Amino acid sequence: MSINSVPINSAEILFVKCVKDGIPNRDPLNDSDARRIFGEEDGRISLSDVSIKRDVRDYVQARYPDGGAGKKYFIFCREERTDDGKLLGRGTLAQKTLERAGRTSKTDVRKDLMEVAFDVRVFGAVYSVKDATFHQTGPVQFGWAHSLHPVQTKYVQGTVVMPSKDIKEGEGGKEEGSQQGTIWTTYTLPFAVFAMPGVINASIAAETGVSPDDVELLLEGLWKGTQHRQARGRGIQQPLFLIHVEYSDRFYRIGYLEDYIRIHPERSVWLGSMPPTSIRDIALDVADLGRVIRDCPKIARVRYWTHPEVKIDGDLPGEHCRPW
Numbered sequence: 139m140s141i142n143s144v145p146i147n148s149a150e151i152l153f154v155k156c157v158k159d160g161i162p163n164r165d166p167l168n169d170s171d172a173r174r175i176f177g178e179e180d181g182r183i184s185l186s187d188v189s190i191k192r193d194v195r196d197y198v199q200a201r202y203p204d205g206g207a208g209k210k211y212f213i214f215c216r217e218e219r220t221d222d223g224k225l226l227g228r229g230t231l232a233q234k235t236l237e238r239a240g241r242t243s244k245t246d247v248r249k250d251l252m253e254v255a256f257d258v259r260v261f262g263a264v265y266s267v268k269d270a271t272f273h274q275t276g277p278v279q280f281g282w283a284h285s286l287h288p289v290q291t292k293y294v295q296g297t298v299v300m301p302s303k304d305i306k307e308g309e310g311g312k313e314e315g316s317q318q319g320t321i322w323t324t325y326t327l328p329f330a331v332f333a334m335p336g337v338i339n340a341s342i343a344a345e346t347g348v349s350p351d352d353v354e355l356l357l358e359g360l361w362k363g364t365q366h367r368q369a370r371g372r373g374i375q376q377p378l379f380l381i382h383v384e385y386s387d388r389f390y391r392i393g394y395l396e397d398y399i400r401i402h403p404e405r406s407v408w409l410g411s412m413p414p415t416s417i418r419d420i421a422l423d424v425a426d427l428g429r430v431i432r433d434c435p436k437i438a439r440v441r442y443w444t445h446p447e448v449k450i451d452g453d454l455p456g457e458h459c460r461p462w
Contacts, residue, residue, distance in 0.1 A: 146343050146350055147384035147438050151336035151357075152395040152427075153190075153283075153377070155364050156417060158329050160373020161291065163189040170371075171325040172291050181288025181409070185332055187280040190360075195257050197363030198355060205254065209239040211355070214255040214263060229267035248272045252346050259346045260356055277343035278356060283334030286401040287408040295323040324371060329415045331378065333396045340388035357382060358462045361443065377461070379422055381442040381454070383431060390436050398427035402451070417447045425452030 163185040164170040172183035195213050202211035212235050218226045226234070232247055239254035247270050251258045262276025298320045338353065361377045368374075385391060400423040407413060414420050431440060432455050440456025 144349050146338070146340055146348060146353055147386070148340040148388040148391065149338040149353075149382055149384040150391050150393075150395050151280075151338070151360075151383075152379075152381045152399070153334045153336065153360050154286075154331065154379040154399070154422065155283075155334075155375055155377045156329065156331045157327070157373040157375045158416075160326055160371055160375075162332075162372050162375060164325075164371065169325070172289065172327065175282070176284075181290075181405075182285045183289045183291075183327075183330065184285070185283040185334070187282060187334075190280050190283060190334055191257070191261055193363035193367045194356065194359035195363075197359045197366045198256050200366060202256075205239055210254055211256045212239060212254050214251055214258050215261075227267070228265055229270075232265065232267075248274060256352065256355065259348050260352055262346070274346065275342060277339045277341075277346060277348055278336060279339075280334055280336040281396075283332040284396075286331050286333055286399070288405060289327055289330050290409070290413075291325045291327045294326055295321060297321050326371075326373070329413070329419075331401055331420060333399060335394065335396045337391060353382075357443075362462050376417070376445065377443075378417065378445045378448045379424075379442070379450070381427075381440070381456075383440050383456075384438040385436050386438040387436045392430060392434055395427060398430055399424050400426075417445065418449075421449040421451050423451040424454055428452050428454045431455055 161170075161172045161183075163173055165173040168174070173186065174182075175184050176182050195215060198211055199213040199216060205212045214231060214235050216231070218231060218234070220226065232251060235255055236247075236250055241250050241254065247265065251263065251265070252274070253259075255263075257263070258274065258276075260276055260278045262274045263272075265272050265274075338348075357380065361380055364375050364377045381395070383392070383395070402421040402423060403414065403419075431437060437455075440454070441459050442454055442456060443459050443461045444450055445461070
């Protein structure tokens with residue numbers, strides 16, 4: 139039986155973002171270079187769905203540290219430590235989340251968490267502790283984000299002014315320790331554009347209690363979470379394009395919306411000596427995407443958002459919304 143009295147539509151999401159001077163999602167198995175799941179000749183790099191969800195979670199947690207109205211926007215999957223620096227496990231995180239939401243007596247951890255934790259309702263959760271185990275599939279699932287063009291990363295190095303150790307006097311009066319700053323090395327890239335698909339399953343959303351307000355926060359979290367979450371190595375990121383396609387049939391979707399967009403200039407320019415380095419150097423061709431949406435007989439609503447500096451080639455049906 140549904141725990142959500144306000145049903146939502148099944149939908150697809152397509153989100154396009156860019157990065158300058160950094161790598162949003164590094165591969166620890168490849169010297170922290172960009173993730174490459176395609177062949178070397180293909181040249182594209184990728185971002186995991188885990189990375190995208192982290193952007194949304196961090197934004198929601200920063201915006202609603204107290205859970206927001208109704209105490210329903212807490213984040214369960216987060217990093218929290220004890221006073222002595224030890225990471226909290228799932229059981230303690232769940233307990234603290236429920237306590238902050240005012241749930242003093244736990245009757246059903248799965249149900250309670252879905253009611254108070256945005257990420258459990260939307261993305262699902264794996265919960266395995268003593269005497270309480272569940273695996274809840276989330277109604278919102280993202281695919282990997284792949285660059286729309288080949289990418290050549292650069293290996294760079296620099297120095298840090300601080301030495302790694304203090305200089306101390308050792309045996310025989312000889313000074314020991316570093317006399318200069320440490321050297322750092324990293325991979326980076328000047329500029330890249332990524333496209334990420336996502337789906338929303340209305341049947342599972344009814345089961346977990348996802349509301350229309352949750353969907354609006356998810357879309358806002360994709361856009362503003364990209365701008366909010368930052369670290370030096372991740373580069374400066376910017377959302378460029380977001381489309382939300384809702385269907386009148388909850389068991390239907392067009393599928394693979396990312397296959398219907400292209401980026402200009404073409405592949406050869408990205409591999410040349412002067413590849414694009416800014417938003418103004420590119421254009422997104424959405425003509426095929428607009429055509430396939432217009433030809434679909436099961437569309438309930440279409441909304442899309444664009445960065446004011448990005449050039450869009452082609453027409454899209456639906457409402458062109460102002461970014462958050």
